[in-house]
Amino acid sequence: MKQPLVTDNTGLQREGRAHPVYVDQLAVDQATLSPGLRPSVHSFSNKQRNFASKTEKEAVQQLELDAREARAKYSGEVEVRRPGHPLFGEKVRVSQTHLIYDGTGLSPKLKEALLRAAPEYGVELHFYVP
């Protein structure tokens, strides 16, 4: 992104839902906000999961559940509900849904296995190590 604007806990309204959902972070490339351009919008869902003693298949199952949730809530067409946000009130298509795991409890092997599986489940995966 050229000019990223990242906002926390940003309300997103999806069609057919009664209430907005709040995405952990919404990143918008302000360089793509000019008329005629398609805004680049990325959503980030942060999850803390206990991967201790999980096997590969159990870890992938967890990834799948979190990816399903993130895709259901923070992908596709959304209306930004945060007042003051440059996209406030506008309907935009989320370009990419990201999932962020706390990486401390994940073994290098599970990290690799999950990173490689994530695109198949429709998300880009990152690890946060505090």
Next chain:
Amino acid sequence: MVSNFTSMSPDEWNKSDSFHLDLFSHVRPLDQGFEALEPLLEVIESLSDDLRPDRIHHTRRELKYSRQALRKRLRESYIGTNTVIRLVRSQPPEAMISLNGWEYDSQPISTVKISIEPFAFLREPGQAERRAGQLVSFVRAIASCLPLTFGLGHSFTDVCLGTDPTVKDLSTPRPIYETFWLNVYGPAMVQALGRQRLLSTPAALMEELPHGAVLWLTRPTPADFDSEEARLAQARALVHLRPELSLDSTLSTLRQRSLEFSPVPMEFDPDVADILRMEADFQGVLGGKRSLVERFNRYHPPPVSEWLPASRAPAPDVDDVKATIDTYEGLYAEQLVALFHTEVPQVMKGTLEALPHLDWHLWHMGWGRRLSHEQRETLVPSLGAFLSRYLVEVLGGRWVPRKKLEEAAVVIGDRAWLPFLRARHALQNQEAPLDYSCSQLFRTAQRLARAHSH
């Protein structure tokens, strides 16, 4: 006591490894409906008993596998426009087969993947050839119903240690970065390399597949992927396909990687050996186990300093000795169990192995560094009291409660141990849970108590 000198088999050393077979196609079978998937399911159903999956894993509730069940729950395969099907085994070995349809660079792509854990399954004496043969037949059968663009079968750890971006970036054709035990090149790659050049690659098996793809093996089985013979075969094949590379440097890179798979004896300080071993096993070969073990072999924690001669230990200065001990045992120690019972289930049982597991967890998760002031002030009494429990209950120690927690002691023989002071030291920085482990204090106290009673 943990055995100090351990000689280890390569399988034991690399026990977290798995075997991965990944096949890629630009055709997404489910896009043409369930019927298009059935030939692939037939291939999976005809795997032998020791590989065939029997459970559907991607559905909301895990189900017994049948084609009908899968068809009935087809809706649950969709995540947006992606489709996932994951079949697993309920019996060892762990095997996971996925048939996924997704997008790469806005292009449709599908994958057929098998992962088998542990890798040792493919090394089992007397079975290695048959199992390798079965995987090769699987690839043949899949290739006859799905046009393949690329594929590989290899030790997952070795793939990850390599530098091949192909498995992450699937646009073809592209230079070949690595060769694996099993290799599938689709028509675009075959054309880019030249079919004749490819077919004359030194290989254990070279076979043309339907839809213009080529399947080839560097070795008869994946079992010896890190051996000198296998590395030579991988290097020779790679240099044949990319003549600008030098055999010597290709081979030396691969040999270097093989070193990671050869066990280094663990000669850890016995007072913290199990903590270090948990960390080495957690990191595994992919996490640089070899250099970790070499570093841990040189590591010795500082001698335990949190004690006084019993004769110099101050007398209790609290108003109610019994009530204070009840607070230590009933409140503080229980608080620790409440805090850690999920992540360190051993603390629930109160067995001796709980101490090293707790030490490792505190160290590994960076608790010495991550705590806020309030969290630290809560955890110090809990950890100190939890350690004290072992000194009192296992070693027969006697409580000496004090108003100032760090002065509170447990007297065993001629020493007064200061568990709360130890806990404070253990939580002062990143490495402190190891340098000031509960395990080391307990083991030191245990040795001295034994010596004292003789």
